[in-house]
Amino acid sequence: xxxxxxxxxxxxxxxxxxxxxxxxxxxxxxxxxxxxxxxxxxxxxxxxxxxxxxxxxxxxxxxxxxxxxxxxxxxxxxxxxxxxxxxxxxxxxxxxxxxxxxxxxxxxxxxxxxxxxxxxxxxxxxxxxxxxxxxxxxxxxxxxxxxxxxxxxxxxxxxxxxxxxxxxxxxxxxxxxxxxxxxxxxxxxxxxxxxxxxxxxxxxxxxxxxxxxxxxxxxxxxxxxxxxxxxxxxxxxxxxxxxxxxxxxxxxxxxxxxxxxxxxxxxxxxxxxxxxxxxxxxxxxxxxxxxxxxxxxxxxxxxxxxxxxxxxxxxxxxxxxxxxxxxxxxxxxxxxxxxxxxxxxxxxxxxxxxxxxxxxxxxxxxxxxxxxxxxxxxxxxxxxxxxxxxxxxxxxxxxxxxxxxxxxxxxxxxxxxxxxxxxxxxxxxxxxxxxxxxxxxxxxxxxxxxxxxxxxxxxxxxxxxxx
Numbered sequence: 001x002x003x004x005x006x007x008x009x010x011x012x013x014x015x016x017x018x019x020x021x022x023x024x025x026x027x028x029x030x031x032x033x034x035x036x037x038x039x040x041x042x043x044x045x046x047x048x049x050x051x052x053x054x055x056x057x058x059x060x061x062x063x064x065x066x067x068x069x070x071x072x073x074x075x076x077x078x079x080x081x082x083x084x085x086x087x088x089x090x091x092x093x094x095x096x097x098x099x100x101x102x103x104x105x106x107x108x109x110x111x112x113x114x115x116x117x118x119x120x121x122x123x124x125x126x127x128x129x130x131x132x133x134x135x136x137x138x139x140x141x142x143x144x145x146x147x148x149x150x151x152x153x154x155x156x157x158x159x160x161x162x163x164x165x166x167x168x169x170x171x172x173x174x175x176x177x178x179x180x181x182x183x184x185x186x187x188x189x190x191x192x193x194x195x196x197x198x199x200x201x202x203x204x205x206x207x208x209x210x211x212x213x214x215x216x217x218x219x220x221x222x223x224x225x226x227x228x229x230x231x232x233x234x235x236x237x238x239x240x241x242x243x244x245x246x247x248x249x250x251x252x253x254x255x256x257x258x259x260x261x262x263x264x265x266x267x268x269x270x271x272x273x274x275x276x277x278x279x280x281x282x283x284x285x286x287x288x289x290x291x292x293x294x295x296x297x298x299x300x301x302x303x304x305x306x307x308x309x310x311x312x313x314x315x316x317x318x319x320x321x322x323x324x325x326x327x328x329x330x331x332x333x334x335x336x337x338x339x340x341x342x343x344x345x346x347x348x349x350x351x352x353x354x355x356x357x358x359x360x361x362x363x364x365x366x367x368x369x370x371x372x373x374x375x376x377x378x379x380x381x382x383x384x385x386x387x388x389x390x391x392x393x394x395x396x397x398x399x400x401x402x403x404x405x406x407x408x409x410x411x412x413x414x415x416x417x418x419x420x421x422x423x424x425x426x427x428x429x430x431x432x433x434x435x436x437x438x439x440x441x442x443x444x445x446x447x448x449x450x451x452x453x454x455x456x457x458x459x460x461x462x463x464x465x466x467x
């Protein structure tokens with residue numbers, strides 16, 4: 001029933017999108033040729049010729065909306081994700097239109113009208129979807145269009161699933177209960193009751209209008225998985241499987257088809273893709289060059305202040321562990337009195353550390369001592385964004401104490417990172433820092449890098465945990 005409803009919703013959404021594309025396009029034409037911008041317009045193409053372009057624009061945009069998951073249920077998408085997907089689809093659509101006009105050498109087609117169309121369509125698509133989102137959310141809160149769910153197996157995965165459903169009532173999921181062979185009937189978890197044995201499926205499936213069955217068996221019960229899946233699919237109920245080892249499998253596993261054999265990669269690292277890696281490296285080169293030019297007056301002033309306030313070299317180098325566990329020399333402005341490397345490498349700086357110079361305290365608080373790392377980025381040892389590199393002594397220590405710590409070395413270390421802009425810098429939890437680093441590694445995108453760089457300007461320079 002719910003799958004049929006979703007198909008109908010998707011078809012309705014497609015019709016709405018076609019209407020929005022046409023309305024946006026007509027409004028864009030009116031603005032350019034009949035509205036406030038008409039006085040500068042040169043009408044080299046007729047209205048009919050402009051409208052004929054919709055024959056190509058509409059199917060291309062529908063394909064893009066499908067590719068960016070804009071026809072999927074809104075119940076699991078937040079407002080930001082909806083806007084992000086609309087922006088991605090429409091921006092790519094704009095680029096394709098411009099590319100097509102260039103390829104056919106069409107110079108008389110108004111570019112300004114296309115820009116109006118882009119802006120109007122983004123606004124309308126997002127606005128209409130927001131209205132739909134809130135209407136459906138209110139409806140589900142009133143018990144309309146809810147999805148009835150039955151869990152098969154009481155496990156840690158079942159508890160985590162229940163936790164998330166209960167904290168997000170706007171999804172419209174209602175968990176009817178749990179079937180399990182090893183937990184006594186009547187047992188409750190946050191109001192969700194164990195209804196009985198798994199064999200009761202034979203009686204429940206024909207009698208209940210379930211929207212979905214979620215299999216949450218314990219790892220030692222997976223021998224029954226094939227039997228339960230066959231039974232559920234025979235009834236026609238949509239079935240999902242949540243593995244009881246999600247501490248090993250990431251939230252976005254990368255799967256491969258090896259001639260019919262599904263292969264699940266334990267960790268998906270987008271930057272292992274050659275194109276992604278080249279794109280990020282290009283951003284690093286351009287970004288570090290621009291930053292060096294912009295920051296050069298500040299670096300010159302710091303060089304003078306360091307020389308005037310303490311004896312020793314301007315630049316302090318320290319061995320750090322980078323990509324693929326390879327060590328490199330990381331550059332920083334010297335912020336401490338000169339000391340033997342064997343002594344300093346075994347401990348972090350502490351609060352009110354007497355070794356830190358007067359200008360060093362200011363540089364460390366404002367992260368200005370990190371500016372020479374722009375040259376590390378230019379040389380390829382580091383990236384603008386990524387997990388912060390650590391000293392070999394601490395890497396050896398943490399890899400034994402913190403699970404998945406070494407995964408961070410699958411990408412280049414960064415000048416700033418997701419953990420840093422979320423407050424995990426200096427004397428803060430290493431475990432939390434690794435959690436944020438892993439999220440970044442598994443969810444890398446150009447957009448995420450840009451977001452982190454912007455956040456760095458507002459939250460990342462002043463470090464209250466730097467001593």
